[in-house]
Amino acid sequence: MIIGTAGHIDHGKSALVSALSGRPMDRLAEERRRGITIDLNFAPLTLPGGAIAGVVDVPGHEDFVRTMVAGASGIDLALLVVAADAGIMPQTVEHLAVLEHLGIAAGIPVVTKADLVEPDWLELVLLEVTERLARSSVGFDAPVATSVRTGLGLEELKSRLAARAAGLEPRAGADLFRLPVDRAFSLAGVGTVVTGTAWSGRVSVGEVVNLLPSGRTARVRSIESYGRALEQSEPGARTALGLAGLSRDDAHRGTWLVGADSAWPVSPALDVELTLQPDAPRPLVSRSRVRIHLGTAEFMARVQPRAPIEPGGRGLARLVLERPMVARGGDRLVVRSYSPVTTIGGGRVLDPDPPRRRAAWPAALGHGSPAERLGALLERRPAGIAVAALPVLLGRPPVEAASAARGRADIRLVEDRWVREATLHELAARALTSLKAYHRTHPSDRGMPLETLRHGLRAPEPLVARALSDAAAAGRLRLTDGLAVQSGFVPRVEGGDAEIDRVVRILEEAELCPPSLAELEQRTGRRDVAAILRLAAQAGRVEAVERERYYARPALERFTATLAAIGQGSLIAPAEIRDRLGISRKFMIPLLEWADAKGITERVGDQRRLRNA
Ligand SMILES: Nc1nc2c(ncn2[C@@H]2O[C@H](COP(=O)(O)OP(=O)(O)OP(=O)(O)O)[C@@H](O)[C@H]2O)c(=O)[nH]1
Ligand SMILES: [Mg+2]
Numbered sequence: 001m002i003i004g005t006a007g008h009i010d011h012g013k014s015a016l017v018s019a020l021s022g023r024p025m026d027r028l029a030e031e032r033r034r035g036i037t038i039d040l041n042f043a044p045l046t047l048p049g050g051a052i053a054g055v056v057d058v059p060g061h062e063d064f065v066r067t068m069v070a071g072a073s074g075i076d077l078a079l080l081v082v083a084a085d086a087g088i089m090p091q092t093v094e095h096l097a098v099l100e101h102l103g104i105a106a107g108i109p110v111v112t113k114a115d116l117v118e119p120d121w122l123e124l125v126l127l128e129v130t131e132r133l134a135r136s137s138v139g140f141d142a143p144v145a146t147s148v149r150t151g152l153g154l155e156e157l158k159s160r161l162a163a164r165a166a167g168l169e170p171r172a173g174a175d176l177f178r179l180p181v182d183r184a185f186s187l188a189g190v191g192t193v194v195t196g197t198a199w200s201g202r203v204s205v206g207e208v209v210n211l212l213p214s215g216r217t218a219r220v221r222s223i224e225s226y227g228r229a230l231e232q233s234e235p236g237a238r239t240a241l242g243l244a245g246l247s248r249d250d251a252h253r254g255t256w257l258v259g260a261d262s263a264w265p266v267s268p269a270l271d272v273e274l275t276l277q278p279d280a281p282r283p284l285v286s287r288s289r290v291r292i293h294l295g296t297a298e299f300m301a302r303v304q305p306r307a308p309i310e311p312g313g314r315g316l317a318r319l320v321l322e323r324p325m326v327a328r329g330g331d332r333l334v335v336r337s338y339s340p341v342t343t344i345g346g347g348r349v350l351d352p353d354p355p356r357r358r359a360a361w362p363a364a365l366g367h368g369s370p371a372e373r374l375g376a377l378l379e380r381r382p383a384g385i386a387v388a389a390l391p392v393l394l395g396r397p398p399v400e401a402a403s404a405a406r407g408r409a410d411i412r413l414v415e416d417r418w419v420r421e422a423t424l425h426e427l428a429a430r431a432l433t434s435l436k437a438y439h440r441t442h443p444s445d446r447g448m449p450l451e452t453l454r455h456g457l458r459a460p461e462p463l464v465a466r467a468l469s470d471a472a473a474a475g476r477l478r479l480t481d482g483l484a485v486q487s488g489f490v491p492r493v494e495g496g497d498a499e500i501d502r503v504v505r506i507l508e509e510a511e512l513c514p515p516s517l518a519e520l521e522q523r524t525g526r527r528d529v530a531a532i533l534r535l536a537a538q539a540g541r542v543e544a545v546e547r548e549r550y551y552a553r554p555a556l557e558r559f560t561a562t563l564a565a566i567g568q569g570s571l572i573a574p575a576e577i578r579d580r581l582g583i584s585r586k587f588m589i590p591l592l593e594w595a596d597a598k599g600i601t602e603r604v605g606d607q608r609r610l611r612n613a
Helices: 013-021 029-034 062-072 090-101 119-133 154-166 370-379 390-394 398-406 421-441 450-457 461-473 497-510 517-524 529-538 553-567 574-581 585-598
Strands: 002-007 041-046 052-057 077-083 106-112 178-187 191-197 208-212 216-225 228-230 238-244 256-259 266-276 288-294 297-305 314-326 332-337 343-351 411-414 417-420 477-480 483-486 542-546 549-552 601-604 607-610
Touching: 002 013, 002 062, 002 090, 013 041, 013 052, 013 077, 013 106, 013 154, 052 062, 062 090, 062 178, 062 288, 062 297, 062 332, 077 090, 077 119, 090 332, 090 343, 106 119, 106 154, 178 238, 266 297, 266 332, 288 314, 370 390, 370 398, 370 411, 370 417, 390 398, 411 421, 411 461, 417 421, 417 461, 421 450, 421 461, 421 477, 421 483, 450 461, 450 483, 461 477, 497 517, 497 529, 497 549, 497 553, 517 529, 529 542, 529 549, 542 553, 542 585, 549 553, 553 574, 553 585, 553 607, 574 585, 585 601, 585 607
Parallel strands: 002 052, 002 077, 077 106
Antiparallel strands: 041 052, 178 191, 178 256, 191 238, 208 216, 208 256, 216 228, 216 238, 266 314, 266 343, 288 297, 288 332, 297 314, 332 343, 411 417, 477 483, 542 549, 601 607
């Protein structure tokens, strides 16, 4: 369990964590000099029963809310600290809003410095806190009064924490490894060390991790959690990773470590649902410039709301980021105004890698089961979703994401992508349309070259292949010899059968010395002689002996009959064929090779022998 403090400056957060954990907080010289917390501080806390929790102590100063947000992202439980002698103050309210925007599920209000006030006053503050938190989306316990001077309430607080820890839903281990970096430093003998709370998944010593958004890779050399060396990290634990191959300057607060086996998009935009606080000074309109906090990262963005979002309202928006960032579906974020810098709202990531243009916004994008959200995400992605990207987009572990996909009858796995059936249908329909058009403009061609068809569809190759083979299976087209042919299509030539007859007759008359295609084109004055002869060949009337020379069927029959006659009982010498048929080498050599290829004859030196004689 990760516990985070929250609350106004000077209300006793650090003193409380020190008292609970026995560790000094505020270790920076400047923190000690000014008596305030400036940066995040961390301490392990052993709870009654032996479980270890990680505590993140955050600053309360209004200038450091960004640091507070980084610390509060990814905590399981908040200790909302209110000093008994001060009551609820501005950063109590702002930190509470941050916890709510981040979707923190559990909290314990702690009224500190109880020793400084009269019992009646303490009761009033406890009441004020209870009432203020009653409507919060954070599931708060009743407040605990404490004093680090007298020790009041500390044991009770510890046992409440233990009870909460026991009831906590464990974070998914069988999920993608992701750790938002909150610190990076160099350690002699170890190299670059990166620390953070592992949000999900595990990583082992020796594994490769990616640092995002830069995309640099590193190898995990060592893992440490709460002072113990581990072979494998635990989700939801404070974790320090010794990394080989990464310089200390590459990693810093705001970057992410993820497993190298998963597909994390680094995106220039995020599609989100935003909630604007009732106390926000103005509505969010197109191009409002805001600060976004997600994980430990802070970045600037322009809001493109679907409709202006009023204070107290909620709406859908695209965040156009000033530099590409990393997010996962379902991630919570905090929105702060650019100037003055105050917390104005929060949100939830609906699509961490939205299509650049013409994105549909189906209702299920924001709400619904993983299967429903998957349907909505696919509606915006005609090219489908890679299996490896789905757990990131949906924000669910891989096994759950895959079962959401398998649960939908209207999507299919095409190679490594989930694709809507409708997309494949639409592709097949477009293929048939362009096929029809091709047949219309090339009536004598046997079919449309597949490459031309594929190229024109402008869709990923595997999808096109699947759509075409579907259409073929449904009997709507045929795929042969690199050609696509619409079912029922018969190639035609201008002039019809009479023209085919005319060309075939020329070949018949030429017998065993037929003209080449080029010569035929000259003689007939037609440019489509090749198409005509292909049709005649399909009908069995002619055959190509060479690529550019066709023979009429009767001529070839006469040739084979001559071979058969000479070949009975003896070898066939080319000279004898020449004498009998009166053809020159120019025609005879290709004819003999044709006979060899047909299996009528085989070579014996320069001569031939009948194969079945
Ligand atoms: N009497 C009394 N003083 C306390 C108690 N808790 C904290 N203090 C004092 O209150 C002052 C502020 O305490 P911190 O723990 O630094 O307050 P903080 O909330 O961490 O402050 P920031 O981190 O700067 O927001 C210190 O002087 C503490 O000694 C308490 O229970 N009783
Ligand atoms: Mg402090």
